[in-house]
Amino acid sequence: MSEHGPNKMVILGIGNDSRGDDGLGWAFLDALEKDPLPDTQTIYRYQLQPEDVAEIAGAERVVFVDATKEYLENGFHWEPGKPERQPMVHSHWLPPSAVLGFCLEVYDRYPEAWVLSISGSQWELGQGLSPEARVRLDAALAFFREWYGNPKVPLSPKLQ
Amino acid sequence: MGQKIVIDPVTRVEGHGRVTLRLDDNGKIEKALFHVVEFRGFERFIQGRPFWEAPVMVQRLCGICPVSHHLAAAKAIDRIVGIDPEDLPHTATQIRRLLHYAQTLQSHALHFFYLASPDLLFGLDAPVEKRNIVAVAGEYRELARKGILLRKYGQELIQAIAGKKIHGVAATPGGVQKSLTIKERDRFLTGTDLPSIDTIIQWAKESVDLMKGYHEQNRSWMDDFAVYPSGHLGLVKEDGALELYNGRMRAIDTNGALILPDVPDYKYLEYFAEGVERWSYLKFPYLISRGRENGWNRVGPLARLNVCDYIPSPMAEAERLEYFAFNGKKPVERTLYYHWARLIEMLHCAELIRDLLNDPSILGGELTATGKRRPVGIGVIEAPRGTLIHHYQVDEKGRIERCNLIVSTTHNNEPINRAVQSVAERILDGKQEITEPLLNQIEIAVRAYDPCLSCATHALGQMPLSVELIDHEGKILDVRTRPE
Known part of the structure; x- marks a missing residue:
């Protein structure tokens, strides 16, 4: 939830749909919104910023979804998010760990956090998602919905 | 050597x-x-695009102040569709102003709390790892929280008006897309998931008080740091009041003498030229009458407070008077006073937002107007960082032939x-x-x-x-x- 809001889970999609597969984070949210999950807020971001702590401070869980240039054998990677108290020298680009660390600094807590990285392969202006990225997106969505239904179930072997 | x-x-x-x-x-x-x-590129690659795309496209040149570019371009495109600022429907004007003040509020909050406050709170000799907002949050938690929520309030208001916090679309040629619903309005007026506007005003006032306290303790540092004579440029209303959205261009010299006497913004080319240097992509705008060497001007909060006769909102005006009383002269040419002036403007914007949220015209009314097409459109606003000029020339089919942007940082x-x-x-x-x-x-x-x-x-x-x-x-x- 936001600082005053009721959402139990916040999903932040990070990216830019004008830049090819950098739009994966947003495409993930678009797909979720077609079949919304209860008690969940989706937030679109070009990049994470310090004020995003106000969005996640009261949530039970937060999920950061972003594209990665890294080649991932299964097309995506799911891992716990951990707070780091790191200096923010620059004003407007933060990794999830810094947002969580800032949240801890300001609010004395941070939500259970997960980072979902999805492999992209093309990044030029106006290209839209590549066919490979769409396949990886579908796989990531299927995994996420399964996890959402039962988050205590261990991750599937291919993701561990 | x-x-x-x-x-x-x-x-x-x-x-x-x-x-x-x-x-x-x-x-x-x-x-x-x-x-x-x-590298500078937008003025070129917008050529050939239809004029109505300008407010949407040009805002993409910045992720921090896109609303300013959106509105400056929209004002220019208004003129191309034959609508002068006074012809814009009242609701459209008020919605655009609300958007602009929200943008200025959040931009000033971003700058002060995230970028400037570490310098002021920890001092010049603090290690680099301490000069950032995380460290501010560690030692000044409430201040950091208020800074976060001040910025969030502005961004949420932008989103309510424009659909998105960044690169939304509110203005259309000759008007706006939508007014606010009562529910949307009340969220910002009385506070539900956000602080109320009265709380925002209170926090903005506390920020000014913080700066005054800092000044009291660091007066020689603030007063002596990077002081130099210059011109000062900004928009003012017809009665000389501070104006951020639509006004006349006024400039004064280092002695306070008028060097640009409240001229219409669309005549900027009669008064300004731009110099170039081989070592920077940034141009150097100057007043033609004063020449390249002497015609440059500061813009932004410090300059705006210098050129205006008063601020048309009571709390900010009281702060302006105190600010000049501390300084002892007008214009203020002490670089660090930019921070103080910026916070007074943040308070001003909060007051204006409150006034607009209480104005029923933002809830409905005529949204757009049409007029007779013109080949040229010029739009000027006071962006958070200073005077912003958008100038477009279009052909008979409405394609942009020429674009000139003079942005605040260029001044x-x-x-x-x-x-x-x-x-x-x-x-x-x-x-x-x-x-x-x-x-x-x-x-x-x-x-x-x-x-x-x-x-x-x-x-x-x-x-x-x-x-x-x-x-x-x-x-x-x-x-x-x-x-x-």
Whole structure:
């Protein structure tokens, strides 16, 4: 939830749909919104910023979804998010760990956090998602919905 | 042997810049140059596009102040569709103003709390890892929380009006897309998941009080840092009041004498020209009547408070009077007073937002107007960082043939150079090494202007800045670069 809001889970999609597969984070949210999950807020971001702590401070869980240039054998990677108290020298680009660390600094807590990285392969202006990225997106969505239904179930072997 | 110092990159500014300090044979500062090394492109690649795309496309040149570009372009396109500012429907004007004040509120909050406050709260000698918002949150938690929520309030209001916090679309040629619903309005007026507007005003006032307290304790530092004579430019209402959305252009010189007497904004080309230098992509605008050497002006909060006769909101006006009482003269030419002026403007915007939220016209009414097509449109607003000019010329089919943008940081180009020179002369003179505290003072001078280098060069930019020390033969003696 936001600082005053009721959402139990916040999903932040990070990216830019004008830049090819950098739009994966947003495409993930678009797909979720077609079949919304209860008690969940989706937030679109070009990049994470310090004020995003106000969005996640009261949530039970937060999920950061972003594209990665890294080649991932299964097309995506799911891992716990951990707070780091790191200096923010620059004003407007933060990794999830810094947002969580800032949240801890300001609010004395941070939500259970997960980072979902999805492999992209093309990044030029106006290209839209590549066919490979769409396949990886579908796989990531299927995994996420399964996890959402039962988050205590261990991750599937291919993701561990 | 002459020497040169380079700070590259300068941190906590929006964009990527570089400072070169050139030393003479005696180790004295010969010249300080603030370079912008990103490429300028928007004016070219918008050519050939239909004019109605301009407000949507041009805002993409910045992720920090897109609303300012959106509105300046919209005002220019209004004129192309035959609508002057006074012909815009009242609801459209009020919605645009609300959007603009929300943008200025959040931008000023971003600058003060995230970028400037670490310098002020921890001092010049603090280690670099401490000069950031995380450290501020560690020691001044409530202040950090208020800063976060002030910015969030502005961004949420932008989203309510424009659909998105960044790169939304509110204005259309001759009007706006939508008014607010009562539910949308009440969220900001009385506070539900956000602080109420009265709380925002209170926090903005507390921010000004914080700055006054800082000034009281650091008066000699604030009063003596990077002080130099300049012109000052900004928009004013017909009665001389501070105006951010639609006014006449006024400039005064270092003595307060009028050098641009409240001229219509669409006539800017009669009064301004732009110089170029081979070492920077940033242009150097100046008043033609004063020439390239003397016609440059500071813009932004400090300049706006200098040129206006009063602020048309009571709390901010009371603060303006106190601000000038401290300074003792008008215009204020102390670079660090930018921060103080910025916070007074933040309070002003909060007051204006409250007034607009209580104005029933934002809830409905005529949204657009049409007129007779014209080939040229010029739109000028006061963006958070200063006077912003958009100028478009279109062909008979409505395609953009020519575009000229003079953004706030371009006006402040020469002033930033002067500020760096002033600091360098006082602090770095004779030294061959760039120490961390000295490096930071150069950055503090640049940062006071809240420069947006991405905007100024119309390029996608990265944040940082660098400083290099060079001798008179061009040999680099020292370079300091902030970590990316």
